[in-house]
Amino acid sequence: MEIVCEACKAKLNIPDEKLPQGQRVSVLCPRCKNKLVIDTTDAIAEGFASATEGPAASRVPGADMPEPPIEEDSEPPQPDGLPEFDDVEEDSALDSYGEGEKLALVMDSDAHHTGKIKQAIEELGYSDIRAENTQKAVGKMRLQNFDLVILADQFDNFPVERSPILSYLNRLSVSIRRKIFVVLIGDKFRTMDHMMAFTMSANLVANPRDLDKFSNILRRAISDNEKFYKVFLDTLKEAGKA
Numbered sequence: 001m002e003i004v005c006e007a008c009k010a011k012l013n014i015p016d017e018k019l020p021q022g023q024r025v026s027v028l029c030p031r032c033k034n035k036l037v038i039d040t041t042d043a044i045a046e047g048f049a050s051a052t053e054g055p056a057a058s059r060v061p062g063a064d065m066p067e068p069p070i071e072e073d074s075e076p077p078q079p080d081g082l083p084e085f086d087d088v089e090e091d092s093a094l095d096s097y098g099e100g101e102k103l104a105l106v107m108d109s110d111a112h113h114t115g116k117i118k119q120a121i122e123e124l125g126y127s128d129i130r131a132e133n134t135q136k137a138v139g140k141m142r143l144q145n146f147d148l149v150i151l152a153d154q155f156d157n158f159p160v161e162r163s164p165i166l167s168y169l170n171r172l173s174v175s176i177r178r179k180i181f182v183v184l185i186g187d188k189f190r191t192m193d194h195m196m197a198f199t200m201s202a203n204l205v206a207n208p209r210d211l212d213k214f215s216n217i218l219r220r221a222i223s224d225n226e227k228f229y230k231v232f233l234d235t236l237k238e239a240g241k242a
Contacts (some may be wrong), residue, residue, distance in 0.1 A: 001037070008032040015145055027143070102126045104146065107137050107165065108185065109151035113208055117150060120215035124222070134158065138168050146180060148222075152208075153186030160184050161200065170201050178229060181222055190219060 001014050025038050089210040104126035108114050126148055131137035134156045153160040182202045189205040197205045197223045
C-alpha cells in the first residue's frame with residue numbers, strides 16, 4: 001500500500017502482507033512524525049484498504065490495484081507463547097525509517113555484543129534497529145520489511161532453537177523469507193558453519209568470539225547469498241516462472 005502524508009507530502013510504502021487485515025493500525029510518518037491511521041477493515045470485502053490520518057491522509061491514485069480476498073489462513077500462525085499482534089507497537093515500528101533504507105533488526109541482550117554488531121552492520125550500510133523483547137520484534141517484522149535479521153541465543157530468555165522469532169520467520173512464505181538475510185549468534189555455533197545454518201533455517205551462524213571480524217564475515221556471506229539467488233531467479237525467469 002502506498003500513502004502520502006498530508007502534513008509533509010512524504011510518500012510511504014507499506015507492504016500489504018505486513019498489514020493485519022480487518023484492523024485500524026497507526027504508524028508514524030518517518031519524516032515529520034505525523035500519525036497516520038490505516039484502516040483495513042474493508043480490505044477483505046472490497047479488495048483495498050483506505051488510509052486516513054488525524055485529520056487526513058491521501059491515497060496515491062492508482063498506487064495499487066485491488067487484491068483478491070485474503071484467506072483466513074494466509075497469515076502465518078502465531079508460534080506458541082507469542083502474543084497476538086498489538087497495534088500499540090505499530091507507532092514505533094515505522095518510526096524514523098526512510099524509503100529505500102536498508103534495515104537490520106538486531107535482537108541481542110548482551111551490550112558487549114551489540115556494540116560490535118552495530119559497528120559491523122553500519123559499515124555495510126544498514127540502519128541498526130533494536131527490539132527489546134519477542135513481542136516487539138515480531139510486531140516490527142509484521143509491519144516492516146527487514147533486509148537483515150540478527151538473533152542471538154537466549155534473547156528474551158529463549159534458546160535460539162526454540163525462539164518464537166525464529167519460528168515466525170520459518171513460517172513466512174518463501175517469496176518473503178528469501179528476501180531476509182537471517183543471522184543466528186551463539187556460543188554453540190561455529191562461525192560460517194553452512195550445515196548448521198541450513199539445519200537452523202538461517203543464512204549464517206556465528207560465534208560471539210568472532211564478532212571482531214563480523215563486518216567481513218557478514219559482507220562475504222551476504223555477497224554469496226546474493227550471487228546464489230541471482231542465478232536462481234534468473235533461472236526461474238528463463239523458465240517463465242518468475
